[in-house]
Amino acid sequence: MIEKKQAVQQEERAVIVGLITKEQTERQVQEYLDELVFLAETAGAPIIKRFTQKMARPDRATFVGKGKLEEIRDFTIGRNITLVIFDDELSGSQIANIEKVLNIKVIDRSDLILDIFARRARTAQAKVQVELAQYQYILPRLKGMWSHLERQGGGIGSRGPGETEIETDRRIIKDKIGLLRKRLAEIDKQSLTQRKDRGEYIRVALVGYTNVGKSTIMNMLSKSEVFAENKLFATLDTTTRKVVFDQTPFLLSDTVGFIRKLPHHLVESFKSTLDEVRESDILLHVVDISHPQYEDQVEVVNRTLNELKAFDKPTIMIFNKMDLYEQNTFDKWLADDIKQDILTQMKTNWEGRSQGNCVFISALEKKNIDELRKTIMDKVMNLYRERYPYKSEYFY
Ligand SMILES: Nc1nc2c(ncn2[C@@H]2O[C@H](COP(=O)(O)OP(=O)(O)OP(=O)(O)O)[C@@H](O)[C@H]2O)c(=O)[nH]1
Ligand SMILES: [Mg+2]
Numbered sequence: 279m280i281e282k283k284q285a286v287q288q289e290e291r292a293v294i295v296g297l298i299t300k301e302q303t304e305r306q307v308q309e310y311l312d313e314l315v316f317l318a319e320t321a322g323a324p325i326i327k328r329f330t331q332k333m334a335r336p337d338r339a340t341f342v343g344k345g346k347l348e349e350i351r352d353f354t355i356g357r358n359i360t361l362v363i364f365d366d367e368l369s370g371s372q373i374a375n376i377e378k379v380l381n382i383k384v385i386d387r388s389d390l391i392l393d394i395f396a397r398r399a400r401t402a403q404a405k406v407q408v409e410l411a412q413y414q415y416i417l418p419r420l421k422g423m424w425s426h427l428e429r430q431g432g433g434i435g436s437r438g439p440g441e442t443e444i445e446t447d448r449r450i451i452k453d454k455i456g457l458l459r460k461r462l463a464e465i466d467k468q469s470l471t472q473r474k475d476r477g478e479y480i481r482v483a484l485v486g487y488t489n490v491g492k493s494t495i496m497n498m499l500s501k502s503e504v505f506a507e508n509k510l511f512a513t514l515d516t517t518t519r520k521v522v523f524d525q526t527p528f529l530l531s532d533t534v535g536f537i538r539k540l541p542h543h544l545v546e547s548f549k550s551t552l553d554e555v556r557e558s559d560i561l562l563h564v565v566d567i568s569h570p571q572y573e574d575q576v577e578v579v580n581r582t583l584n585e586l587k588a589f590d591k592p593t594i595m596i597f598n599k600m601d602l603y604e605q606n607t608f609d610k611w612l613a614d615d616i617k618q619d620i621l622t623q624m625k626t627n628w629e630g631r632s633q634g635n636c637v638f639i640s641a642l643e644k645k646n647i648d649e650l651r652k653t654i655m656d657k658v659m660n661l662y663r664e665r666y667p668y669k670s671e672y673f674y
Pocket of ligand 2: 492493494506512513
């Protein structure tokens, strides 16, 4: 039986591969690859080289062309490289075919993300959710998984698995998926009861792309100690704290970050963790404005919120890391009034796009935090008034 294994071993030297198709510019692909490098580093694999190829569409058998595969193989030989990571999802037979040429382990972006999630999962709920997504991912790729094993175990001439072996595995994995679904449903029932106990409080959820500073803002606003670090997916579990601003209490939740090309199964199985987002009254959409692709990231987050049916909520956009943004955007010699003009232009643009529901802060340097608190409080108070119009006091 196939065992679920970590996709990346510690300090495994790797190369990455991206395809430049008709729909994407070369620059976009390089940016996707930047992110893939960050993901790989988060999983503990330094990237030695990146390969790209221009093709109208992926090759059905080997994803990239034969020539490119040979180029990758020649590069990996003698350099102690044990892993190749593709930026797009590969099918089971593609994995098997590519491994046959390269003779080292082949994984894709989804595999890598699942791997990071598996390492980060702490609670029973997160663990079951990740395991479920992993098995769902493996199921259609059993052939590829077998080729991993074959390469590791068998020497020259060892036979591949027969169809019956793959079929047996398929059945075992399907049973496992059924079992995990059941366990998840039980856990969900418990957390639903917990959420119901929260009564009349307005619920506010921090959402956003991964690594934008959600947990840092959570810590700052609630003085809690939520794990925050410069790695992707530092947070997997939803944390909720009661926060009181000026005697107005509300519940604030920190949630798992989103990323582009998030494996579909992962979104599916994390639905229950993301219930906190779906059931919240107000969203705080945190954006890392210092990131060169922050606008794309906003798009990805909006699309994912849509998928979760959580898009039509009162939302405040929090543009975080203004300190880094200013550092990256402004040359030292630039006159102050020009800097101000650029800042004003950027802010006016976003104020228009968010109908005035935005704040620009640095959570790290604690800049503009009073305005952030006031903006959140105004929204929370408005909702209390709407919901409980006859109460003179909104506090417990
Ligand atoms: N320069 C700067 N760095 C910041 C700021 N806010 C957060 N960071 C850093 O950004 C990194 C990510 O912060 P987190 O709070 O873990 O981000 P997150 O959105 O919770 O990330 P995930 O849980 O991984 O999705 C950390 O290294 C923070 O110290 C800021 O205002 N300026
Ligand atoms: Mg976090």
